[in-house]
Amino acid sequence: MELARDLLDHQLVYGTGDATGRCDDVEVDVEAGYVGRLLTGGAVLADQLGAVGRVATWLARRRGRPLRRDEADWSLVTTVRHYEIKLALAPGSKVPPAAGSAAGTVRWSDLRRRGVITGDRRRMRVFDLRCSLPTPPDRPSIVGLVVTPSARWWTLGSKRVGRDLRFVPWSEVALDEGLIQLRQPFDALVPLATAPDPGAPPRKELPT
């Protein structure tokens, strides 16, 4: 499973299958190497939209209806499918408050903005995070980082566009303040196509 491809922006549904929002951000415990909580709601989106988000937050507060922020602990996840993430919640019920974030927790939206430097000082960019996909409620563990030399402007900010994708095992990644250091030089990085792949979430069985 790849975090940005298979979790982020995907439909969250109640236990009955009714829509309840999208997975707007994901917390990643970079020290323990696990995927943490799934974040959803207007406040989570506003955090990622810069000035537009700040204006939306201010307007909502002025109207006396602050933007929603729900943090679904992974223990609430019952199934991860190609097209949706099902939560153990009844329709209309609120996401129960989760325990505070662990010390080494970083949001995916922050992690993807960090610069990446290879062992031979080459600049790269975070593309995705490859994770295992155990049966819930076991948490997905981080397998490695997917990086690309494509500049962000080249992709017009879109999420899944990049060339020359490379895989870096998580053990070879060191997180400094605001920067991701790779121990390996660029040429030693494995092309994504030949990297270990735990597989994508199952597709929907199309009704016939």
Place this chain on the structure above:
Amino acid sequence: MSRLLAATLGVVTAVGGFVDIGELVAMPATGAAFRFALLPVLLLSTVGAMVYAEMAGRIELASQRTVFEIIRERLGLQMGLVVLVIGLLLNVITLIAEIGGMAFVAELVFGQGYLWFVVPMAVGLALFELFGRWSLLENVPSFLGLALLVVPIGLLTGSIPVPWHALATHAVWPHLPTQDHVLFVTAVIAVLGAAMSPYEWYFYSSGGQEEEWTVRDLGVNRATAILGFGLGSILAVSLMVGAGLLFYPNGLQPNHLGQTGLLAAYGFGKTAIWLFLAGAFGCVLGAAIETSLAAAQGTAQFFGWPWGSSRAPRDVPAFTAIYLAAIAVALVFLLLGFDPIKVTIVSLLFGVAGLPLTLAPMLMVANDTHYMDDQTNGPLANVLGVLFLVILTVAASAAFPLVVISGGAI
């Protein structure tokens, strides 16, 4: 048998749904100004509309997601939001023109100024969407729109012979005018925009989910896109050719829907005008429903909220609020005195400007095996898809300056 019925119904609704206020305004205007010179553009745009409608339907079938759900997943929040906002703006601008079109038809029927009918039409539209189920919303306007067939039939049976040879020559070999080049380019883009409206594909893709299409419906999807849009374009062609035959030689420019109705009267006399008005009302009502619902569907899908026209409004509150808000905004613009005909032309030009941003993600996803499995684009869909993307990107770069230069006139 039920598949055959579904395919037939799909084709019929696509025929009626292909024409909206854009065709009703742009086709007679361009036919009157340039005779048959824009026929190849219309035929080419129809092929483009078919290619992307088929793609939108296939994406929904293969991935079980609508176009906007995939835009969010594939492009991410920021870029996806840009596409959503552009789509919303286009939908609302088009909705202004469609409600204006409904009021124009009422003006012709009752003989009062169209502004008298703007509020009743908007309120009626809102009530129809609030209380009508999906099948009703889709089928009633489309079947009513089929009354527009009076125009092509009238042309075929009228007293002025249709110059088939000239039509065939113009269809395959473009005849460029020697003057009025800016007007001609504006007309080219308006015809492109009329035939290739993004809301049609968004709505079509959401319709697949409303009707719970399955992989077995791939044939229905293809038939609806190719036959429905193809036959629908006959209505558009007849409006252009009719104006080329009747208005162009006399130097007339149709400035009102009533003058366009003369194309029907020419074949069958005065009674045909009533059929024309019924057909025109069905077409603009259908397009008003499609644009307002497409705005709500796209937003709800983007943010993962529940949506659906067959669900009770209390179960889909955000979806309901968005289409009601879209209707209210369109109503305010009409009451402020914005000319629906000029708004139509501006919406066609802006529509083309926004098209590449809509089509590029669709083309990208339709080639992604992660979403499409074994239903990815074939070589023909890719060649045509890229060709239209290039054409529309070039046209999009000219659209904004033309809105300023032409001021919303063809």
